[in-house]
Amino acid sequence: MKKLHSRDILFKEGSEIQKLFVVHKGELLIQKKEGSKLRNEGTVGPRSVVGIEALFHKQPYPYTLRAMESVDVEEVSKEDLQAATEKLPVWFPQILSILAKRKQVLKENKAKLDKIHALPTLFFLCARYIRHVKKDTFDLEPMIDDLRVVNGLGYNETFELLRGLCGLGIAELLPGENTQIHFYRKNLPALLYRTLFLRMTNKNLPQSLLSANEQTLLTAFISAAKTKGFEKQGSTFVTAKNFEAAYKRLFPALGFRRRGFENLIHCGYLYTSPSFTTVDFSKIEFFYAELEAVKDLVELNRVYPLLDKRLLEAMNHA
Known part of the structure; x- marks a missing residue:
């Protein structure tokens, strides 16, 4: 059993230690890095199991877990899990692996859908911010905070969506002390928002607006x-x-x-x-x-x- 004191870190975001953990006592704070900041994303408490992606899919941990109080956790390595499953029916590990894969697929699909659902709001906010700036360029931080309030989309997820839009050739991200976005056509975010809104009310809207x-x-x-x-x-x-x-x-x-x-x-x-x-x-x-x-x-x-x-x-x- 591993014991943590308040403020101790169980694992850091991006760490590639292939273990999962079972929380027996206490609460841990979930923190995600957003640019140069750490944002609190909730907590995990007793009976929680964390680190499934790290153990089953060899993926780095997607967040940092920090103890909020005295915490007792049980470490489970791949060898520990294998030793435990050898005592179970032969079909049980296969089912466990299938369920873990399905959970991962569902998680990835949800992440994609969250970005797509946030797209109209993103265009609306970009259109609003771009009206008040020169050179069709504005700081991203305030807009990302607004998008989080309306759609709940995180900082990193918003950046992925913005990079995808830049990949379509409509804008570019400008690094610096404050990351900015520059749209090549100032009116395009507003036009895209209105078009997506129209598509929501008219399912027969063609994919191409012009012949x-x-x-x-x-x-x-x-x-x-x-x-x-x-x-x-x-x-x-x-x-x-x-x-x-x-x-x-x-x-x-x-x-x-x-x-x-x-x-x-x-x-x-x-x-x-x-x-x-x-x-x-x-x-x-x-x-x-x-x-x-x-x-x-x-x-x-x-x-x-x-x-x-x-x-x-x-x-x-x-």
Whole structure:
């Protein structure tokens, strides 16, 4: 039996000692490292068994256990467990191993679901913080604390989620005395939040917000606007000739047809002069739009499907 006094540490987070412990008397405090700080995560008391992952799966301990008072714990090594199971029916250790594996899988799946469920709140908070800063960059600590209050997501888990989002190419983490996050498109967090909220209320929302044809048209407009566009009354104008030239240069195998513009113009993403509804398509002289809004829409259409397809993969490889 191992005896601990108040403030003694049973094991530290990250330690790779392959033992589990059975608490017989007293309480221990669970502490997790978050950046340079230790945060209290609860307690374990009598009859608790800790260290299953370390013993069965050879994983480091995911937290630190510190005695809050006089504590008695029983150490169980792999050799101790093997000696004990030899006295049991041959099938019992196999069942014990299967149950331990299933518990580990459930734990990993829950951790992933917790991050996914926190995603809309994360976008909402990022949109709120980014409104009050310059250069589309803000400190992470206050936002992470807010996310913990709303969704209960821990510091390390939030960082994993943020690194996954950075892996999708929408932002970057900036290390320093206070870690910051920089979004490449300032409006994107708000747009992603609204889109996810809409998906919650409308299950039929498609994974791509724009059709492939609409995406190519807006991409061509952005390209033409960068090199040949001119500003007028808060919008960026591009001649029909330059727009068509940019489209053919970027997508030489696709035709430049009227039908692809109808929904873009109907939704107010793109405008024509003269009006598309009053003249033949061949007589249109200019296309115009708010360029930054079009860039936001194209980026939203790129990122939104990746939240389902690649976010978990990006978190795993971050």
